Amino acid sequence: MTQSPLHRSGLRDDTTRLQxxxxxxxxxxxxxxxxxxxxxxxxxxxxxxxxxxAACWLVLIGYLLDSADGAVARLLGACSALGAKLDDFSDFTTFGIATALLLRTSDLLDNILCVCYILSVFVRLCFFSSGIPFVYRGLPCVYSSAILASASLLSGGNLALLRIIAVVMIPFMISQNFYPHDRVLESQAWKKAVFAGGVVMVFCSSFPTASVYYMLWSVSFMLFPNSLWSCKGES
Known part of the structure; x- marks a missing residue:
């Protein structure tokens, strides 16, 4: 029995929708x-x-996107080599180059600090995998960037403060210390609430309030990674 043109068209439409x-x-x-x-x-x-x-605000939006992309990939079963490369490239762009430019002036020493910061992010991304499940080496550059962007907004771009923070962040990022893999959207309800609060803050609040929120979020991970943000005991 041959299929009618209408039936074949419906099958093609179904196939297209599935694709x-x-x-x-x-x-x-x-x-x-x-x-x-x-x-x-x-x-x-x-x-x-x-x-x-605007430059600082865009870095904070990147912070949220970076927190979500891995969770979405795992939820949909769509982890891939391409996705890992895209994630690294985007991290290097947003949390390396873009964040370093928050420190940039015409001064030679500031430019040297920018280069050192970018290189530390590069090293951090190279050492991302520790070989231990749910653990990686060095402070994730996303938290360093959020601290710098938040401090910049709160201080009105005070370069002296930003230089000090950047100098402190660099050894944290290139250290061989272990940090937990902070699967915020795949963890306890309070961590998901923290992420939701970040979305509300960045889109619906003033600069100072959002900056304090992101500062506290990032500093808490930097200072209390295992007691607050570890994946141990989670499903």
Whole structure:
């Protein structure tokens, strides 16, 4: 029995819809990584054009996107080598180059500090894998970036303060100390609430309130990684 043209058209439509859904499933996390990279590039351009507050704000939005992309990939079963590369590229763009430009002036020493910061982020990403499940080496550069961006917003771009913070963050990032893999969206309810609060803060609150929120979030991970943010005992 031959199929009618209408029936064949319906089958083609169903196949197309399935292909679109599969494409969306495989690339949802990649889209978040690309969005993070776009935030980083936009922050770079904002810094170069003297839009200081916008540059910091874009870094904080990248912070949220970076917290979500891995969780989305694991939830949808779409982890891939391409996704890992995109994540590293976006992290280097947003939390390396874009964040370093928050420190940039015409002074030679400030430019040297920018280069050192970018190189420390590069080293941090190279040592990301520790070989131990749910653990990685060195302070994740996303937290260092959030601390710098928040401090910059709170201090009005006080360069002396930012230089001190950057000098402190560099050894934390390149250290061989172990930090837990902070799967915020795959963890306890309070961590998910922290992420939700971050979304509300960055889109619905003033600069000072959001900056304090992100500062506390990031500093808590840096100072109390195992007692607060460890994955141990979680499903």
């Amino acid at each position: 679109i859904k599969e494409f969306a499933r495989k690339n949802a996390a990649n889209a978040l990584s690309v969005a993070n990279m776009v935030m980083g590039i936009s922050s770079i351009l904002s810094s170069l054009n003297g839009h200081h507050h």
